[in-house]
Amino acid sequence: xxxxxxxxxxxxxxxxxxxxxxxxxxxxxxxxxxxxxxxxxxxxxxxxxxxxxxxxxxxxxxxxxxxxxxxxxxxxxxxxxxxxxxxxxxxxxxxxxxxxxxxxxxxxxxxxxxxxxxxxxxxxxxxxxxxxxxxxxxxxxxxxxxxxxxxxxxxxxxxxxxx
Amino acid sequence: xxxxxxxxxxxxxxxxxxxxxxxxxxxxxxxxxxxxxxxxxxxxxxxxxxxxxxxxxxxxxxxxxxxxxxxxxxxxxxxxxxxxxxxxxxxxxxxxxxxxxxxxxxxxxxxxxxxxxxxxxxxxxxxxxxxxxxxxxxxxxxxxxxxxxxxxxxxxxxxxxxxxxxxxxxxxxxxxxxxxxxxxxxxxxxxxxxxxxxxxxxxxxxxxxxxxxxxxxxxxxxxxxxxxxxxxxxxxxxxxxxxxxxxxxxxxxxxxxxxxxxxxxxxxxxxxxxxxxxxxxxxxxxxxxxxxxxxxxxxxxxxxxxxxxxxxxxxxxxxxxxxxxxxxxxxxxxxxxxxxxxxxxxxxxxxxxxxxxxxxxxxxxxxxxxxxxxxxxxxxxxxxxxxxxxxxxxxxxxxxxxxxxxxxxxxxxxxxxxxxxxxxxxxxxxxxxxxxxxxxxxxxxxxxxxxxxxxxxxxxxxxxxxxxxxxxxxxxxxxxxxxxxxxxxxxxxxxxxxxxxxxxxxxxxxxxxxxxxxxxxxxxxxxxxxxxxxxxxxxxxxxxxxxxxxxxxxxxxxxxxxxxxxxxxxxxxxxxxxx
Numbered sequence: 179x180x181x182x183x184x185x186x187x188x189x190x191x192x193x194x195x196x197x198x199x200x201x202x203x204x205x206x207x208x209x210x211x212x213x214x215x216x217x218x219x220x221x222x223x224x225x226x227x228x229x230x231x232x233x234x235x236x237x238x239x240x241x242x243x244x245x246x247x248x249x250x251x252x253x254x255x256x257x258x259x260x261x262x263x264x265x266x267x268x269x270x271x272x273x274x275x276x277x278x279x280x281x282x283x284x285x286x287x288x289x290x291x292x293x294x295x296x297x298x299x300x301x302x303x304x305x306x307x308x309x310x311x312x313x314x315x316x317x318x319x320x321x322x323x324x325x326x327x328x329x330x331x332x333x334x335x336x337x338x339x340x341x
Numbered sequence: 342x343x344x345x346x347x348x349x350x351x352x353x354x355x356x357x358x359x360x361x362x363x364x365x366x367x368x369x370x371x372x373x374x375x376x377x378x379x380x381x382x383x384x385x386x387x388x389x390x391x392x393x394x395x396x397x398x399x400x401x402x403x404x405x406x407x408x409x410x411x412x413x414x415x416x417x418x419x420x421x422x423x424x425x426x427x428x429x430x431x432x433x434x435x436x437x438x439x440x441x442x443x444x445x446x447x448x449x450x451x452x453x454x455x456x457x458x459x460x461x462x463x464x465x466x467x468x469x470x471x472x473x474x475x476x477x478x479x480x481x482x483x484x485x486x487x488x489x490x491x492x493x494x495x496x497x498x499x500x501x502x503x504x505x506x507x508x509x510x511x512x513x514x515x516x517x518x519x520x521x522x523x524x525x526x527x528x529x530x531x532x533x534x535x536x537x538x539x540x541x542x543x544x545x546x547x548x549x550x551x552x553x554x555x556x557x558x559x560x561x562x563x564x565x566x567x568x569x570x571x572x573x574x575x576x577x578x579x580x581x582x583x584x585x586x587x588x589x590x591x592x593x594x595x596x597x598x599x600x601x602x603x604x605x606x607x608x609x610x611x612x613x614x615x616x617x618x619x620x621x622x623x624x625x626x627x628x629x630x631x632x633x634x635x636x637x638x639x640x641x642x643x644x645x646x647x648x649x650x651x652x653x654x655x656x657x658x659x660x661x662x663x664x665x666x667x668x669x670x671x672x673x674x675x676x677x678x679x680x681x682x683x684x685x686x687x688x689x690x691x692x693x694x695x696x697x698x699x700x701x702x703x704x705x706x707x708x709x710x711x712x713x714x715x716x717x718x719x720x721x722x723x724x725x726x727x728x729x730x731x732x733x734x735x736x737x738x739x740x741x742x743x744x745x746x747x748x749x750x751x752x753x754x755x756x757x758x759x760x761x762x763x764x765x766x767x768x769x770x771x772x773x774x775x776x777x778x779x780x781x782x783x784x785x786x787x788x789x790x791x792x793x794x795x796x797x798x799x800x801x802x803x804x805x806x807x808x809x810x811x812x813x814x815x816x817x818x819x820x821x822x823x824x825x826x827x828x829x830x831x832x833x834x835x836x837x838x839x840x841x842x843x844x845x846x847x848x849x850x851x852x853x854x855x856x857x858x859x860x861x862x863x864x865x866x867x868x869x870x871x872x873x874x875x876x877x878x879x880x881x882x883x884x885x886x887x888x889x890x891x892x893x894x895x896x897x898x899x900x901x902x903x904x905x906x907x908x909x910x911x912x913x914x915x916x917x918x919x920x
Contacts, residue, residue: 227521240498240503240507241520243504245507245509245520249509250509250510250511
């Protein structure tokens with residue numbers, strides 16, 4: 179049933195200490211789970227089972243409850259992001275301008291459906307409107323924004339970030 | 342008191358009462374689907390909506406508190422239309438294989454659909470894609486029949502405090518499952534089956550073993566033995582229209598023989614045997630300095646909980662196998678030898694109020710004869726199903742009797758099915774073992790009743806013995822915390838996984854939310870067992886003549902080397918989630 183691609187957990191002792199400190203501050207706070215998950219994601223970049231278990235045990239919740247919240251909100255991610263996070267806007271304006279094709283081309287170039295490449299360099303996400311519809315269709319790589327994209331520009335942009 | 346009108350009928354109720362409860366007082370049943378008394382009140386399904394004068398929209402009666410001067414209407418055209426649409430929307434994404442569904446004719450969704458004259462094809466659209474989870478030996482989850490009522494989640498989280506399932510994802514993709522979408526076998530589920538008992542539809546049921554039992558019965562080479570647990574006789578009648586709290590032991594014995602079992606023995610007998618070993622173990626631990634307190638080991642859901650969540654307390658659990666496992670073990674050793682039967686030809690079927698027993702039979706170190714102690718486990722519900730499938734008119738059957746020799750039991754054995762029963766039975770024997778004198782009073786009333794945690798202190802031969810009895814995992818957790826922190830002064834602790842004990846096990850007949858609303862089912866079922874005990878000629882396990890015979894001619898003393906080989910077992914530490 180599990181369909182997530184399994185990336186080995188590489189959390190450090192320092193990250194764990196930081197998380198535990200955050201959790202100590204939240205221990206008797208009502209509604210602690212949301213801030214706990216948000217800060218854990220800030221520390222680790224994503225919310226793997228190892229991290230969610232620490233949160234569940236410390237806050238006295240079951241793992242299923244923590245997982246339920248982590249999968250309810252789209253701000254949380256269960257898979258790590260790549261060194262370069264690629265986003266393609268599939269909001270209305272970008273979509274009618276053909277961002278679906280851009281997305282498909284990136285999938286083809288990276289060889290993944292979504293998530294992260296095996297070398298952990300690139301991750302791919304479909305995003306909602308990022309607020310620059312005038313540039314549609316838009317893709318982003320970390321903080322760089324590429325507007326008025328065409329399919330044949332994709333390979334060149336990805337190449338810029340390789341190695 | 343709050344005064345309001347429901348359908349123009351004035352009623353006064355206490356503050357904090359919901360519209361649903363207030364309506365009941367004036368004789369109006371508001372339909373519900375996600376609501377279940379003491380377990381789930383979240384107003385999620387919108388089936389219980391009613392009109393409140395002045396309110397902006399319809400409100401959910403199960404969670405809406407009454408207030409002064411309120412005027413409620415429960416059956417207006419608007420209310421009926423809303424309920425009907427809600428049910429039809431649920432039906433649009435429901436796997437409607439009702440004819441062959443386990444819950445056909447006792448499904449709460451089916452009843453509602455009928456009551457509201459629903460058209461199950463009014464909305465046609467996408468269906469959830471989901472696989473059945475058949476990963477465990479005891480339970481099947483089929484989310485294509487799930488209505489997302491969250492009753493199973495509530496019972497797992499709030500009543501059992503295990504919380505291995507929950508809603509995940511959102512919107513149309515919402516589903517009930519385990520963390521990280523592992524299957525149930527990959528989660529620290531204790532196998533209690535309480536989720537099955539609260540499910541309004543056929544999304545949850547036990548893993549059936551009827552076919553392998555039928556195959557064994559049809560095999561001329563096999564000698565097929567049945568052994569029903571104490572609580573089965575206290576619940577089975579409900580499947581045939583008897584009032585709750587009816588003892589159907591005699592009819593059950595007749596039915597089992599008609600189904601083709603070669604011998605019908607009784608797990609009550611091995612409940613007595615358990616007491617012999619467990620009371621002896623307790624006395625030994627008290628004499629030899631522990632480890633104390635000692636926990637009972639009859640409830641496989643409890644044992645599983647301990648292995649997952651409190652492995653440090655494993656040395657405190659009695660090493661006695663459960664009555665079910667002892668039943669198989671003694672049948673395939675003592676009985677096989679006595680009758681000159683090769684144990685490989687024996688096929689032992691236990692009938693249990695329990696789903697965890699289906700898991701227990703697969704545990705390691707449960708094969709005293711060299712063959713599995715137990716070959717198949719049927720729940721009370723599966724037995725009822727077999728009886729119906731065979732065209733046996735249960736209600737008209739003559740009263741039968743369990744067979745000799747392993748069908749002979751005392752009152753101590755029969756009360757095992759109620760919370761506190763094992764404790765009481767053990768005390769009856771332990772006290773006489775310690776004092777060496779026959780006890781006059783055999784009733785230990787302080788450990789009876791359906792309270793979650795019970796405590797009592799008894800003077801035995803100049804010694805003070807403090808005992809605790811807990812049922813339901815949330816209560817077990819409290820006791821475990823106390824013991825683990827070193828703050829307990831208990832000597833002996835009985836724990837049952839299900840609230841109220843085995844009479845309320847996950848394999849017992851399913852009660853709809855309406856029945857649960859109105860009946861103290863735990864006490865009613867338990868009363869069957871206490872009445873049988875009261876009536877019994879022999880009420881102490883060590884007075885059972887067959888038990889005496891088994892020790893005299895075969896096992897030697899309780900706790901002997903041979904008894905250990907056949908009747909005792911060991912436990913393991915379990916990892917909650919494999920990574």
